[in-house]
Amino acid sequence: MQLNLDRSLGTPLVQQLAEQLQGWIARQRLRPGARLPSIRSLAKGQGVSASCVIEAYDRLVASGWLVPRHGAGFFVAQRNTGLADDAGSVWSVSGDGRWRQFVEGEQQLLRLGCGWLPLSWRAEAELAHAIRQVSRGEPQALFDYCPPQGLASLRMQLHKGLAQLHIAAEPERILTTQGASHALDLLVRTLLLPGDTVLVERPGYYNLFNLLRQHGVHMLEVPRTRTGPDLAVLEPLLAEHRPRCLFINSLYQNPTGTSLTPKVAHRLLELARAHDLRIIEDDLYADFQDGPATRLATLDSEQRVIYLGSFSKTLSSSLRVGYLVAEPDLIGRLAELKMVSGIGTSRFAEQVIHQMLVTGSYRKSAQRLRLRLGQHRAAVLRQLEACGWEVFCEPSGGMFAWARVPGRSHAALEQLALANNVLLTPGSAFDPLGRDCDWLRINVAFGQDTRAQAFFQLAGRP
Amino acid sequence: MQLNLDRSLGTPLVQQLAEQLQGWIARQRLRPGARLPSIRSLAKGQGVSASCVIEAYDRLVASGWLVPRHGAGFFVAQRNTGLADDAGSVWSVSGDGRWRQFVEGEQQLLRLGCGWLPLSWRAEAELAHAIRQVSRGEPQALFDYCPPQGLASLRMQLHKGLAQLHIAAEPERILTTQGASHALDLLVRTLLLPGDTVLVERPGYYNLFNLLRQHGVHMLEVPRTRTGPDLAVLEPLLAEHRPRCLFINSLYQNPTGTSLTPKVAHRLLELARAHDLRIIEDDLYADFQDGPATRLATLDSEQRVIYLGSFSKTLSSSLRVGYLVAEPDLIGRLAELKMVSGIGTSRFAEQVIHQMLVTGSYRKSAQRLRLRLGQHRAAVLRQLEACGWEVFCEPSGGMFAWARVPGRSHAALEQLALANNVLLTPGSAFDPLGRDCDWLRINVAFGQDTRAQAFFQLAGRP
Known part of the structure; x- marks a missing residue:
């Protein structure tokens, strides 16, 4: 050529x-x-x-x-x-x-930095079975539009599941969405105007940054520490800029894998009350929960927290089913926008999720994923340590570890990775301004692959 | 009580x-x-x-x-x-x-004014079969995110189908969406700013009016005549207000059932060129086509027309699959927004549609619906005439007839309808400003039901 x-x-x-x-x-x-x-x-x-x-x-x-x-x-x-x-x-x-x-x-190429689980881990038999059951059930599921707030039977199941997390979410406080990103889009369009100011975590979820930028919203950055957002930075920002809301992952944060401690959570809610701040808690890794966890929506007593959930990470990204929990007045406005901007969600997909919730097959498959993730997480953390990598904070659950090799730039790591057929996601992707960064998001589920192991070893400094 | x-x-x-x-x-x-x-x-x-x-x-x-x-x-x-x-x-x-x-x-209650076909008409066996086939196929369809522009294999099938309508739509000019309303939302967010002015048809699609209102866009109304938009009204509006685009159904317009004539279509494209107007042609009833039809996208030689299609009316509203055709540069911007606002469409749903397109079962079931609709349309039109109703224009295809009983108000018709267990959709719903209207949208597919027949007779003036 x-x-x-x-x-x-x-x-x-x-x-x-x-x-x-x-x-x-x-x-x-x-x-x-x-x-x-x-x-x-x-x-x-x-x-x-x-x-x-x-x-x-x-x-x-x-x-x-x-x-x-x-x-x-x-x-x-x-x-x-x-x-x-x-x-x-x-x-x-x-x-x-x-x-x-x-x-x-x-x-x-092994996508070591990606945000989903390997295809081979997924609950293929269970999901395929649920799909076939729905295909043989009431024809409404195959053909009809979904009601504005989402399938009532699914919202009832979500309500019951959330009650187990001590989140009070009556069905009329739930709106189904096409995944958590769609929920974020509805919220941004409904709650924020161009020129408004909000708080985001750094590092954080890049698609949220893009969404806020697309909507003309100013972002104030709060560093994510090992225990949650850095409150010493947060407090003066609240006083000075009066931001409209804070976007946060409480559990197994994307990309650092860190979780909120009870102390930080309580203080955060106190500050939110004092400064009339709304909190949008994106809990899309909820069903990977391993051991005790602190959620803002559980502690919130004044409907200050809007809670987001999703089945994209724990079951299927293909079906596009998520939801949000908020006060009914806001749910009504969001449901209106959901209809106006797309005539609602997929009734079929919601019926399939409902089916897996009712039969318990979702719970069982999420549990299986959680156990497997736990084993892989432990193994990857052991290996990273052995190879001289620095891990930001040992994650207690979820998919991600945030790690680097002191002294090695991203460019150097990327070169080594590609030589081993490993594709990285650069740390800069998780910076609201795209600044260079030598940290990497590592998806522990891919860490036992021989390509990842070779890369960890070659890149490390034992 | x-x-x-x-x-x-x-x-x-x-x-x-x-x-x-x-x-x-x-x-x-x-x-x-x-x-x-x-x-x-x-x-x-x-x-x-x-x-x-x-x-x-x-x-x-x-x-x-x-x-x-x-x-x-x-x-x-x-x-x-x-x-x-x-x-x-x-x-x-x-x-x-x-x-x-x-x-x-x-x-x-018989929903005589609704915008979909009866459940009993739908291709239940065929869709359920395709769903089960996909559930047994590649696991990617069950679990993975969809590429930004939509499944490549589906876009290839759409491209082939559009070629038969003489619409040049190479796969990279196609973006899949969650139905035509989602396509409209992406377009409005990408092409229009609050305060912009656009042209809409009156009567027209109420969800479009809501969407434009929600986005702060001014609507100029063009009356829909029996042959298409009223060009005598349109031309001075173009000169005076320089609207950014026109939203139109060329075929079997919602709610009047009228279709564009070739003469009006040609003149409309000439005016569009002279005034640099974009046209957004929502062709969601395309696969109900019965006999010759005139589409703007077929005639357009300068990428002035953005073309929208959907499977919601002709197959399933539950799956949420539609698409739009535009120049690749715009497709890129729309795909970016599609990802930012929801990480794309459902791979599963797109694979199911692809399956039905490839096997020909979609074509066969759409043909069956078309034939059945034609029989029902003819019967309803005969009966309305016999009962002394006035029909705006005898529709040559599609689901809708726009009809009234001279001298009878909507309130009077509604009362008679409810007495016969018939729920109407008021004509005012199709007016951009919600003005009172004595016309009704009648979905001919429901017109052979005994409740509808009793209502036609009692309300009419034979």
């Missing part, structure tokens, strides 16, 4: 590579189904990094020129002629790497 | 009734499962209309006090104690009647 990458140009190498690959496919009149060079051979041949090739291929996938095939590499897509001028146009989606993990790519 | 409704108060009767019923349930300490009086007996006992009782019951369902049961009436819900102060709070959802049809209620 004859490409002509020019490092002296202002155009990023990734963009040059993607554009020239596209031209090459067109010039060679490659037929649909033709296989492209492997990432490694193209990187070697052109003298660029593997991550540069991956990103170029991902862009061509996003723009419809290539299709990835499970374990086999990248292939020319059907009907890719005549697109030359348009193909670059969806780069904003994949171009900055944020959605890269969502685009299907070479399966030989 | 002792209630005390006071017509001299400013409080609407519906609200008084709902509040007093709630108090009565609490005072009587009615146990969960206790049956409430039938709509008819309560209406008679309290001297109010049946629609007033229905709305009060619907409010209590929405606020969690009551549950409806298939064909059997309304029953006290589980755990309804201590909610007295909150129960009214979700009224904004059901209170103005817009979402009333989405709240489950007494099944004995």
Whole structure:
């Protein structure tokens, strides 16, 4: 392949590579189904990094020129002629790497920093069974719109489950959503105006930052410590800026894996009362709970906390089912927006979740995941320690460990990772401003893979 | 039951009734499962209309006090104690009647004005079969997030289907959405700012009006004539207000059932070019097409038309699958918002639709619906004519006829309808400002029901 990458140009190498690959496919009149060079051979041949090739291929996938095939590499897509001028146009989606993990790519790469559990861990038999049961049940589940607040029977089950966490959530205080991100979107659109100020944790959930930025909301950063948000930073921000709300993960925070201590939680609620602050508690790892845990919604006695839950992490990201708990007045406004902006959630998906809650198969499969996660977490923490990594705080549950190798930059780690077929998620992704960061989010569920183990060892300083 | 409704108060009767019923349930300490009086007996006992009782019951369902049961009436819900102060709070959802049809209620009422096909018509065997096939296929479909633009295989199928309508929609120009309303929401958020001006059809789709209002967008009304939007009104509006876009149903418009003629379509595109107007063509009844049809997206040669499709009307409202077609640059921005506001669509649902497209079972079931709709449409039109109704324009396809009885107000029609267990959707719902209107949207699929036939006859003027 004859490409002509020019490092002296202002155009990023990734963009040059993607554009020239596209031209090459067109010039060679490659037929649909033709296989492209492997990432490694193209990187070697052109003298660029593997991550540069991956990103170029991902862009061509996003723009419809290539299709990835499970374990086999990248292939020319059907009907890719005549697109030359348009193909670059969806780069904003994949171009900055944020959605890269969502685009299907070479399966030989281990996504060690991703935010979900391995496919092989999932409750495949149980979910497939529930789906088939619903498919044979009342036809309403297959065809009808869902009521505005969500399926009443599902809300009743959620209410019962939340009662076990000592969260008072009567069914009329629950609104179903298409996952926690959809709940955040409804809340941001309903509670905040452009120009409003809110508090976020640093490091924190990157999609929340994007959402707030998209809505024109100012973010004030509160460092996440080993025990929760840094209250010494929080208090003056409350007094000075009067932010509208705080977004927080109490348990197994994304990305640090830290959990709120009771002391910090109590003080946080006191401060919230004193400064009339709303708290949006995103508890999407709730069903991974391992041992005692402190939740703000459990302690809250004045409806100051809006609570979010989801089945995306503990069961399926595909079905898109989550929910939020708030006072009925706000639920009414959110339900109105939910209908206006999409005529509600999927009745079928909610019926499937309801089915798994009622039969207990969700509880059993979440328990199985929790045990397995616990074993993997312990093993990864042992290994990281043995290899000379620094762990921010030993997590007591959940998927994530926040770790670094003192003295090693992200770029150095990334290079070592790719050499071992490991794809990292940079720590900078979890910074509200995208600042460089030498910490990594490690998904412990992938840590026993031999590629991860080799990487931990090579990158570490024993 | 002792209630005390006071017509001299400013409080609407519906609200008084709902509040007093709630108090009565609490005072009587009615146990969960206790049956409430039938709509008819309560209406008679309290001297109010049946629609007033229905709305009060619907409010209590929405606020969690009551549950409806298939064909059997309304029953006290589980755990309804201590909610007295909150129960009214979700009224904004059901209170103005817009979402009333989405709240489950007494099944004995025929929803003659609703926007979907009868459950008994649906492709239950085919959809259930496709769901079971997907449940036994690749586990990714059950568990993984969907790529930002939607499942590539589904977009390829959509592309092929659109090619048969002569709409050039390469897969990278397609974005999947959770139905057409979600597509409209993404478009409004991406293309419009509060204070912008757009053109809508009158009468038109009420959820679009709500969405635009929610976003602070000004609506200019263009009357829908028998051949499409009234160009004599449109042209000066374009010159004077420079609206950003026009929202339109070309085929079988909701609610009038009228379709664009080729002449109007051509002139509309000329005007759009002259005034740099974007057109958002919502073609959600496309697969009901019966005979020749004129679409703007087919004629458009300059990517001025954004095209929307959906499977909600022709297959399932439960799965929430739709899509839009636009230039790749815009698709990239919309995909970004789609991810930020909800991390995408349901992979499972998209895989099921893909399955039905690939096997041809969607095409066959849509064809069956189309034939059946055609028979029902012809029969209803014959009967309306025989009963002295006026039909706005004989529709050539789709679900809707727009009809009235000259000289009969909506209130009079509603009363007659309820006496025959028929629930109407008022014509005012389709007016951007909610103005009174004596036209009704009639869903022809329900027109052969004996309740509808009795209503047509009694209300008509033979």
